[in-house]
Amino acid sequence: MAKESYAILLKHFQTSYKLIVDEISKVIIGQRHVLDQILAAILARGHCLLVGVPGLAKTLTVSTLADIMMLSFKRIQFTPDLMPSDITGTNVIDEAPSGRREFRFVRGPVFANIILADEINRTPPKTQAALLQAMQEREVSVGQETYPLPNPFFVIATQNPIEQEGTYPLPEAQLDRFMLNIFVDYPSAREEELILSSTTGHRKAMLAKILNDRQILNMQKLVAAVPVSDYVIQYVSRLVRASRPKDPTAPPFVRDMVDWGAGPRAGQALIMTAKAFAAMDGRYTVSIQDIRAAAIPVMRHRIACNFAAQAQGMDSVAIVRKLIETIPEPKVPTYADEMPMPDVEGIEIEQDE
Numbered sequence: 001m002a003k004e005s006y007a008i009l010l011k012h013f014q015t016s017y018k019l020i021v022d023e024i025s026k027v028i029i030g031q032r033h034v035l036d037q038i039l040a041a042i043l044a045r046g047h048c049l050l051v052g053v054p055g056l057a058k059t060l061t062v063s064t065l066a067d068i069m070m071l072s073f074k075r076i077q078f079t080p081d082l083m084p085s086d087i088t089g090t091n092v093i094d095e096a097p098s099g100r101r102e103f104r105f106v107r108g109p110v111f112a113n114i115i116l117a118d119e120i121n122r123t124p125p126k127t128q129a130a131l132l133q134a135m136q137e138r139e140v141s142v143g144q145e146t147y148p149l150p151n152p153f154f155v156i157a158t159q160n161p162i163e164q165e166g167t168y169p170l171p172e173a174q175l176d177r178f179m180l181n182i183f184v185d186y187p188s189a190r191e192e193e194l195i196l197s198s199t200t201g202h203r204k205a206m207l208a209k210i211l212n213d214r215q216i217l218n219m220q221k222l223v224a225a226v227p228v229s230d231y232v233i234q235y236v237s238r239l240v241r242a243s244r245p246k247d248p249t250a251p252p253f254v255r256d257m258v259d260w261g262a263g264p265r266a267g268q269a270l271i272m273t274a275k276a277f278a279a280m281d282g283r284y285t286v287s288i289q290d291i292r293a294a295a296i297p298v299m300r301h302r303i304a305c306n307f308a309a310q311a312q313g314m315d316s317v318a319i320v321r322k323l324i325e326t327i328p329e330p331k332v333p334t335y336a337d338e339m340p341m342p343d344v345e346g347i348e349i350e351q352d353e
Helices: 002-024 032-043 058-067 125-137 172-176 189-199 213-225 230-241 252-257 264-280 288-299 307-311 316-326
Strands: 048-051 073-077 089-095 101-107 114-118 139-142 145-148 154-159 180-183 258-260
Touching: 002 032, 002 058, 002 213, 002 264, 032 048, 032 058, 032 154, 032 180, 032 213, 032 264, 048 058, 058 073, 058 114, 058 154, 089 139, 101 145, 125 139, 125 154, 125 172, 180 288, 213 264, 230 264, 230 288, 252 258, 252 307, 252 316, 264 288, 288 316
Parallel strands: 048 154, 048 180, 073 114, 114 154
Antiparallel strands: 089 101, 139 145
């Protein structure tokens, strides 16, 4: 029965996913891999960092995604003078009708379902750190009180990699809170022609609201329920541990060119992202190929290369690619091995209106 319910839920999941893609494609031309990775992060209950030069529709992609979802959305423009309280909120003194003065908490823009942290590296680390608790625990502490954030909650940040003047590089603790580091590349020649044609006229695409918070939470539950075999988990563990230069299993190029590698959070992100990829593709379980597809956006910001790597023209992306080529898969399980069943309890099927 669980298998049949899982198949029905997966079919509804795919229908919702295709609706999202079709609707966003009315505004965003190309960039399908970027869109898939953003949706994978959202459906896996993670946050993502979009890195690309100006003019590649990073902000437009996020705002368009917010437009088609019936969720609260706030855009925070990060600037050098932005303060932590400008994000989280602050206590103000109110005078009650009785004449007594008391503190009242005024919520900041972080109290929304979708947060666009635009040009996050333009604000000092003190202000960047205001997002740490929100992204990890999904709550905000101000004074002696702790306030829960809405559910679902996800942060999508943008960053310009080429401009360094007046910017503050994100600390490793902040980077590690992002499940995916997504590189936004230039469009193809044909895509650029379509962009020029569609954005220089007077017509504007009309977007429909297609998903509410309950539907998104159900999709997140389904992604979490996608089963993962011990075979895949062993491969993820090998891949992550091999990125650490002091680990006995690290290959020679990692020991020579890496200062520090990915932690356990990278393994968790690999599995959750791979689960999302499998569900989006309509498959019942995670494959090694899903892990390899998730490896670069998950690990590129969790590996620090040293001067030896820079001297050889290597960066973290090249290291991850080499790890994928080098690390062998575990022993193939036999047919007698049991595949874990999906746990679909508590997931609702949304009926079409």
